[in-house]
Amino acid sequence: MTRPAPGTSLYQRIINDVQGRILSGEWLPDHRIPSEREFSEQYGCSRMTVNKALSQLAQAGYIERRRRAGSVVSRPHAQSAILEIHDIQTEVQALGLPYRYVLFSRKERRARNADAAHFDAGGPARLLAVTALHLAGSRPFCHEERLINLLAVPEARDEPFADQAPGAWLLRRVPWSQAEHEIRAIAASLDVARVLEIAAGTPCLVIERRTWNADHVVTFVRLTYVAGSHSVVARFGPLASLSARTGEA
């Protein structure tokens, strides 16, 4: 066999067919779809090819697979979206504005009790605390408060962060395995309001991010944006992650 696979591969065709039946409503939630062996007969291919297709459909959340009981169409559940969080410099320049970065303070210090919430139990012995401002043109764009775990990133001790934001530096230097974001709306505090050149109490968007490598927190950052200057966009296409993931990483 080994058909030339003109546009798409066989397993991709199976994915598309099943996805079509689910999205069109032909196969409703809890509907039991054919078994791998039935599919392989229908498509005249081996079971492995069907398995690859159905495994990816399961990963994308379209179906659930159970031994003996077979595979059934998932009932829609909490939506999960792919949230893209870009580098701030890239973001500002995408707005067509000149980007500028100003370092406010950079202090090495021992971890306090207040830091324990952001780091793991016990926490890191020594921290690097950095506060800075990102500007779009002449306007303040984003206020950054960051803590870096010096046990995880000892090189940060030698980095002044005078010309380069710690986020960009860390992204290039440190591998990370997990990140957690929390997004909230707040009223600007007096301190932040002064820096962002707005009135205290003005609505702001806050993004807090903790980044892990293996078991320990590498860095914690709080980014404060003036309301209206920034929004977070998240997209989700279940099968997008199946069809488009080959070459783009």
Next chain:
Amino acid sequence: MTRPAPGTSLYQRIINDVQGRILSGEWLPDHRIPSEREFSEQYGCSRMTVNKALSQLAQAGYIERRRRAGSVVSRPHAQSAILEIHDIQTEVQALGLPYRYVLFSRKERRARNADAAHFDAGGPARLLAVTALHLAGSRPFCHEERLINLLAVPEARDEPFADQAPGAWLLRRVPWSQAEHEIRAIAASLDVARVLEIAAGTPCLVIERRTWNADHVVTFVRLTYVAGSHSVVARFGPLASLSARTGEA
């Protein structure tokens, strides 16, 4: 062969090994990792097994694969996170508060120019516009403004939405293929402030979501939360989606 695979499968072991080398920094970005054929020799297994492992690592963004050139460790790029957006009722009950839903208005009407931004070019001919309030205990929790495309969901015409929020109804009834979220901070308008029982100008978190099925927008919703009552949490663990995706959908 067919080893009993004591705790994990062979391809999962390969995934873990490669991930470990990348996260530890042993294999830096742009490092070329062994070819599939080399791995299969090292592990004493077939190339298909290695292929399954490396394919999943590529999907998770750890490595990039290029024909002839081999596979290289990815350089970290824009972080993408998995954003969980839950049903509002679930969310309120998770806070340990009684949930209540109040319908304010429900109107069927023709699409206006102002709706065109939320829907596709041309837009749907007829819409169902619903405004409602979600309460946690006796306090307003979230104000909902929703537009439903009646061409995509004609059954909505027969649904009063008096006792049931349209979000929960749609989630159960309508398949969707894509969603887009935008999260912003705003100052409460007069109308919204009155409904949420806060002062005008109070910071609020706004989530706007458009949901597609195939090519057309099914529904658009704007959810407004009082600042402090709600935050969005997003997590990302590249390999979490590899190891934990089997049985949990």
Next chain:
DNA sequence: CAGTGGTCTAGACCACGTA
């Protein structure tokens, strides 16, 4: 107990892109 998915094999041909 019977049928499902989970995993694995030892080959194979092909398309592609880089050296």
Next chain:
DNA sequence: ACGTGGTCTAGACCACTGT
């Protein structure tokens, strides 16, 4: 040109689980 990944085969044994 040649080695890479991409895909596929025609089997196999096993673990699990619903009937």
